[in-house]
Amino acid sequence: MKTDDLVRIISTNVEAVSYREPxxxxxxxxxxxxxxxxxxxxxFLGVRTDLSELRAWQFIMVKSAFTGAIIGISLANLTRIARxxxxxxxxxxxxxxxxxGALIVAIASLSITPLSEWKAMIIGQYWLLCLLCIxxxxxxxxxxxxxxxxxxxxxxxxxxxxxxxxxxxxxxxFAYSLHCTxxxxxxxxLWYSLTIALCAVLGGLVGQRLLRW
Amino acid sequence: xxxxxxxLKGLMQASLGGDEAAYRNVLGRLSRYLRGYYRARLAxxxxxxxxxxxxxxxxxxxxxxxxxxxxxxxTPWVYAxxxxxxxxxxxxxxxxxxxxxxxxxxxxxxxxxxxASESTFDLNQLLGQLSPKVRDAIRYVKLDGxxxxxxxxxxxxxxxxxxxxxxxxxxxxxxxxxxxxxP
Numbered sequence: 001m002k003t004d005d006l007v008r009i010i011s012t013n014v015e016a017v018s019y020r021e022p023x024x025x026x027x028x029x030x031x032x033x034x035x036x037x038x039x040x041x042x043x044f045l046g047v048r049t050d051l052s053e054l055r056a057w058q059f060i061m062v063k064s065a066f067t068g069a070i071i072g073i074s075l076a077n078l079t080r081i082a083r084x085x086x087x088x089x090x091x092x093x094x095x096x097x098x099x100x101g102a103l104i105v106a107i108a109s110l111s112i113t114p115l116s117e118w119k120a121m122i123i124g125q126y127w128l129l130c131l132l133c134i135x136x137x138x139x140x141x142x143x144x145x146x147x148x149x150x151x152x153x154x155x156x157x158x159x160x161x162x163x164x165x166x167x168x169x170x171x172x173x174f175a176y177s178l179h180c181t182x183x184x185x186x187x188x189x190l191w192y193s194l195t196i197a198l199c200a201v202l203g204g205l206v207g208q209r210l211l212r213w
Numbered sequence: 214x215x216x217x218x219x220x221l222k223g224l225m226q227a228s229l230g231g232d233e234a235a236y237r238n239v240l241g242r243l244s245r246y247l248r249g250y251y252r253a254r255l256a257x258x259x260x261x262x263x264x265x266x267x268x269x270x271x272x273x274x275x276x277x278x279x280x281x282x283x284x285x286x287x288t289p290w291v292y293a294x295x296x297x298x299x300x301x302x303x304x305x306x307x308x309x310x311x312x313x314x315x316x317x318x319x320x321x322x323x324x325x326x327x328x329a330s331e332s333t334f335d336l337n338q339l340l341g342q343l344s345p346k347v348r349d350a351i352r353y354v355k356l357d358g359x360x361x362x363x364x365x366x367x368x369x370x371x372x373x374x375x376x377x378x379x380x381x382x383x384x385x386x387x388x389x390x391x392x393x394x395x396p
Contacts, residue, residue, distance in 0.1 A: 001334045003248075006268050007240040009336075009355045010275045010383070015376065016231035017279040083280045085293030088315055153277040155297040155315075212301070213273065213391065 022082045025148040030075060033141025034171045040137050041175040048181050055183060063177035063188060069098040070170035070196060078145070078167055081160045082152035090159070099193050106189035124182035127191050134172045134195035135202070142168035142203060146210050154211055161207010162200045169199025217322045222287040229278060240271060243291060247271070249324025250295055262302070264332040265390075270298045272387035289318035339389055343382055346370065350378035351386075 018024075050056045073095055080086035110118055124130075145164040154160035173192050182191075221242065227235035247267045255263060274294055281290050296313050303310045340348050346368070353364035354375060365372045 001268065001332050001336045003244045003264060003267055003271070003329050003332065004241070005336070006271060006332075007237060007244060010271060011228075011233055011237035011240055012356075012358050013354050013360070013379075014228065014231055014233055014236045015380070017229055019229060019279060019282050021279040083282060083285075083290070084277075084297065085289045085315060085318075088289075153273070153280040153294065155293045213277075 022152050023079050025151065026075065026078055026082060026145070029144040029148040030071075030141065030167060030171065033144040033168060034175070036140045036144075037137050037172050037175040038178075040140070041133075041179055045133065045176075045179040047178050050181065056181075059183040060178065062185075063180065063192070064174065066098060066102055066188060066192065067170050067174035067177055069101075071167065071174065073098065074163060074167040074170055078149075078160075078163050081154050081156065081163050082149060084153045084155045086154070087156040087159050090163075099189075102185070102189040102193060106186040109185040118186075121184040122186045122190060124184065124187040124191065126180070126182055127187070130176060130180065130182070130191045131195055134169060134176050134192075135199055136172075137175060138165070138168040138172035138199050141171045142199070146207070149211055150213065153213065157208045157211045158204045160211055162204030164207060165203015166196060166200040168203070169196040172199070218286055218288050221291075221322075222283075225278075225281060225287050226283050229281065229283070240274075243274065244271060244329070245325045245327050246291075246322050247295055248329065249326035250321055251299065252326055253324055254299060259306075261333070262306075264330050265334065266298060266302055267329075268332045268334060269387075269390050270295055272383070272390055273298065276384045276387045286318075288321055292318040292321040295321055334390060334393075339386055342389055343385055346374075347378045347382040347385065350375050351382040354379050355383075 048056060048060075077090050077095060080089045110121065113121060142165060145167055146161075149160055149164055173196055177192075182188075221239055224235045224239035224242075228239055244267055247270050248263060251263045251266050252260075274291065277294075281287065293315065296315065296317075300310050300313060340351065343351065349368045350364060350370070353359045353367055354361060359367065361372050361375050364370075364375045368375065370378070
């Protein structure tokens with residue numbers, strides 16, 4: 001086939017397209033993923049039962065702010081990475097900001113606590129549940145995001161997969177936070193960050209294979 | 214470089230709005246730049262693959278053109294796609310690739326090469342792999358140049374079915390070409 005012929009075929013009756021399409025697709029997939037993650041959390045775990053206490057609400061707010069910030073930054077980065085060359089416009093410092101912020105708050109909170117209580121604050125009660133549930137419940141949001149990323153054009157597949165994993169992990173962490181009764185800053189800084197990072201690493205590894213175009 | 218960027222970007226913005234002449238113009242120019250880029254990057258024994266790569270890249274640009282954000286410069290977008298397809302090709306044919314900088318966008322319009330040869334792709338053979346409805350839609354709208362309404366009348370499809378089938382067909386052609394080149 002001659003290239004001039006191909007150019008003629010491609011350009012004939014070309015349809016108009018919207019450059020806003022990638023954002024729209026990513027937001028829809030993340031939204032659907034969030035709904036399924038919330039439903040799964042409600043079905044299998046349920047919302048924490050101590051909602052009559054102020055402290056429970058305070059920590060729901062803290063966990064939502066932390067996971068919400070990660071979701072927001074991840075979605076913004078994802079819409080950049082989804083476009084060719086967009087990996088140049090991703091700020092690593094901004095991406096790490098919520099984790100560094102959580103770490104600082106965690107250290108501050110430990111510094112005003114007697115050493116004997118540190119272990120209970122850091123390890124918490126249900127760390128294993130957190131470690132298992134967040135990655136597992138991230139699978140559906142991850143699949144939804146990968147499905148739309150395949151229709152877009154990331155040129156750094158490992159980064160695109162990792163960011164998809166991070167987004168899905170933070171969505172799943174948000175859902176889990178409504179169940180989670182481990183109310184301490186060090187617990188959040190350690191286990192939430194760790195599980196979201198785990199989702200990002202796994203996402204980067206499978207993303208390379210799933211996102212080729 | 215800046216004048217090339219300005220011209221190409223203007224043409225691409227018009228193309229995203231559905232301007233056929235602008236699109237033909239920009240794709241024609243990109244095919245020459247892509248050819249120059251791939252020829253400069255690949256050794257002589259890869260010469261037969263150059264036109265294949267140019268065409269694979271043009272189709273990728275087409276089916277993923279909604280990922281061009283007009284708020285951003287255009288040549289780095291094209292360069293990122295050309296570089297991605299080059300790395301993909303090099304990995305397939307010779308294993309790990311030494312780094313190609315992502316910021317080297319000026320490379321894409323550095324050479325204008327109009328010495329086209331034919332690619333190894335056979336259009337009829339490719340069309341034969343599409344489903345009949347999709348093939349008809351592509352044939353009427355993209356090859357015969359019929360309007361969507363005319364194609365709908367001739368093919369006994371609704372106008373939206375024609376549009377969907379053309380869209381799907383171009384994506385499948387792009388995927389067939391990209392996949393066919395993988396081991």
